[in-house]
Amino acid sequence: MRHKAIAALTTAALALPLTACGADTAAGDGSTVTVTVGYQSKTINTVTAGTLLRSLGSFEKQLDALGDGTTYKVDWQDYATGAPITAQMTAGKIDIGSMGDFPLLINAARGKQLGRPTHLVSVTGYNLRGGLNTIVTAPDSKLRSLSDLRGKKVSTSVGSAADGTLVRALQRAGIDPDKGIQKLNQQPAVGASALTAGSADALSQFVAWPGLLAYQGKAKALYDGAELNLPTFHGVTAREDFAKKHPAVLEAFLKAQAEATDYLHDHPVAAAEKVAKATGLPAEVVYLYNGAHGTATFGPALQPRLVSALKKDVAILKSAKLVGDVDVDAFVDDRYVRRALGPAAYADQLAAAPPPAASEAWPKGAAATRTFDSPSALLRYVAAHRSTLRAAYVPDTTTGTLWFADRSVWVADGDELHPFVTQAAARKYAAAHRGARTLSYAAALEQAS
Numbered sequence: 052m053r054h055k056a057i058a059a060l061t062t063a064a065l066a067l068p069l070t071a072c073g074a075d076t077a078a079g080d081g082s083t084v085t086v087t088v089g090y091q092s093k094t095i096n097t098v099t100a101g102t103l104l105r106s107l108g109s110f111e112k113q114l115d116a117l118g119d120g121t122t123y124k125v126d127w128q129d130y131a132t133g134a135p136i137t138a139q140m141t142a143g144k145i146d147i148g149s150m151g152d153f154p155l156l157i158n159a160a161r162g163k164q165l166g167r168p169t170h171l172v173s174v175t176g177y178n179l180r181g182g183l184n185t186i187v188t189a190p191d192s193k194l195r196s197l198s199d200l201r202g203k204k205v206s207t208s209v210g211s212a213a214d215g216t217l218v219r220a221l222q223r224a225g226i227d228p229d230k231g232i233q234k235l236n237q238q239p240a241v242g243a244s245a246l247t248a249g250s251a252d253a254l255s256q257f258v259a260w261p262g263l264l265a266y267q268g269k270a271k272a273l274y275d276g277a278e279l280n281l282p283t284f285h286g287v288t289a290r291e292d293f294a295k296k297h298p299a300v301l302e303a304f305l306k307a308q309a310e311a312t313d314y315l316h317d318h319p320v321a322a323a324e325k326v327a328k329a330t331g332l333p334a335e336v337v338y339l340y341n342g343a344h345g346t347a348t349f350g351p352a353l354q355p356r357l358v359s360a361l362k363k364d365v366a367i368l369k370s371a372k373l374v375g376d377v378d379v380d381a382f383v384d385d386r387y388v389r390r391a392l393g394p395a396a397y398a399d400q401l402a403a404a405p406p407p408a409a410s411e412a413w414p415k416g417a418a419a420t421r422t423f424d425s426p427s428a429l430l431r432y433v434a435a436h437r438s439t440l441r442a443a444y445v446p447d448t449t450t451g452t453l454w455f456a457d458r459s460v461w462v463a464d465g466d467e468l469h470p471f472v473t474q475a476a477a478r479k480y481a482a483a484h485r486g487a488r489t490l491s492y493a494a495a496l497e498q499a500s
Contacts, residue, residue: 086114086300087126089136089148092330093239095259095337096176096183096347097285098322099311100149100304106325107314109307117299131238132208133158141165146293147304149175151212151257151285152361153368158288159382160374168291170384173305176258176340176347177284177357179405182277182452183340183347184216185261185472187270188253189246196475197224197274203252206235206242212283215367216276217255223279246270258347259332262339265458272458275472277450282360286353289387298387305351305391312349319343320418335413335442339453342444343420344409346453351392352400353385408446408453415441427468429456430499445470448480461495462487468495 088110090101104110105127114123130136133150137158140148150158155171162169176183186205188194194203197220207214218228226232235242235251239260245251247269254260254270264270276283287308294301315322319342326341327334340347361379368374389397410429411420414436423429426445433443433456443456448469459470460477464487471477474489481487490498 082120083122083124084300085124085126086147086304087128087145088304089128089130089139089145091131091133091136091149092129093131093259093332094151094257094285095326095330095332095340096257096349097149098175098326098341099315099349099351100173100175100287100308102326102329103315103322104307104311106329107311109310110304113303113307113310114300117303119299123300131240132211134210137161140169140288140290141167143167143290145290147287147289147301149285149287152283152357152364153210153212153215155286155288155382156361156364156368156374156377156379157210159377159379162290169288169382170291170294171286171353171361171382172289172294172301172384173287173308173351173388174353174357175285175287175308175351176349177282177354178277178346178348178452179282179356180277180450180452181216181279181281181283182275182450183283184213184255184257184276185272186217186220186253186255186274186276187246187261187264188273189249190268190271192252192271192273194253194273195478197221197226200224200253200273201226201231202233204233204235204250205253205255206237206245206251207255208238208242209234209236209371210368210373211257212285213255213257215364216279216283218367218371219279219281220274220276243269258340259336262336262455263332266333266336266339266455271474272454272472273475275447275450275452275476277447277452278476281363282357284357284360287351294384294387301387302391305388308351309392309396312351315341315349319345320413320420335455338413338420338442339444339455342411342453344406344411344422344444344446344453348405350400350403351388352397352403353383353388354401358383408451410446410456411444412436413441413443415439417441425467426456426470427466427499430468430496434496434500447472447476449476457492459492461490461492463490463495463498468499
């Protein structure tokens with residue numbers, strides 16, 4: 052059940068006069084104030100604090116509602132990863148930023164080290180199993196499992212959530228993440244190009260890159276991050292001095308984030324279209340992650356299980372010598388989001404669970420998708436509506452990670468058809484079920500129909 056994240060909001064809590072946001076950020080003359088927000092437009096599980104929020108104009112509306120006689124302007128700065136946002140925050144040039152869990156820890160460490168402490172103030176998108184990060188290879192690659200990566204060139208963004216997934220996955224496979232592969236430290240777009248050009252054997256990245264490359268037919272999944280069964284998330288961080296001096300502005304941002312979250316929940320197809328228009332990403336890829344049953348779940352509450360997962364991430368970054376000790380409890384500050392949402396709405400957010408896994412079909416021209424109770428039922432629909440279908444999605448049988456139906460690996464087990472994100476997972480299932488066999492998407496469609 053969806054819970055409205057902006058119930059019982061009041062304007063009175065925001066009635067604090069401001070003169071300028073941040074000592075070094077853009078200045079106000081007493082009547083005009085600029086707030087600088089760093090975001091990642093193409094990291095689409097941050098859209099409720101970035102791309103979608105910006106397109107809805109929710110933050111600007113909340114600032115106008117302060118009614119304190121000040122004119123507010125928002126300077127939106129778009130980046131590919133969290134690292135430059137942290138650099139700008141510690142330089143006093145960004146007030147509020149959004150980034151993934153591993154970059155958030157680096158943000159905390161750098162802020163403390165440089166005397167400009169920051170705080171995690173809300174969550175954007177999360178996946179409780181880790182499905183927001185995926186390792187992919189070229190479509191014709193002979194690599195079949197993680198063990199095949201030994202000695203290979205793997206592109207990732209060091210210090211990112213996707214790098215953390217790569218490190219943990221390699222460790223579980225018995226491969227030294229430092230010496231067992233040739234790691235290429237590259238921005239997501241550069242890594243995607245390297246994979247396509249053949250100068251990288253695999254790519255470990257966060258949303259939306261793996262889904263985009265798969266959708267374009269430029270990659271296939273080798274490892275589903277959800278196999279780690281460890282939460283991963285993105286969140287909002289704010290400079291401590293900014294938050295203390297201007298709590299009303301930060302709370303206005305968090306109210307706006309809650310509005311964007313509700314819009315995404317209530318209008319998932321329209322939200323995907325808005326994000327697609329703003330980023331140039333295909334709406335079908337955006338919906339894969341941000342749809343009604345997408346891999347990302349959105350909610351601003353700082354859930355204890357996500358904070359607990361963040362604490363476990365510290366060891367990975369320490370081993371890579373990217374941070375020292377990080378006091379996660381001191382970094383997390385839920386006061387502002389609790390006030391922004393109100394006690395009842397915040398409690399509802401903490402108790403909320405991700406929507407159940409489901410198969411979905413998106414007909415051309417439709418303002419909503421159709422949901423099916425099984426992948427087999429979806430395939431029967433697809434077989435009868437091939438010419439009028441925009442996209443079809445199925446949850447991985449083991450992890451629940453949503454993937455494109457035509458990019459999934461299918462297993463026939465009697466009359467049942469089971470989809471998997473990776474070939475390795477499909478083979479493992481088939482080996483454990485007598486008579487089960489892998490088959491192509493075309494063959495799965497034929498059997499379903």
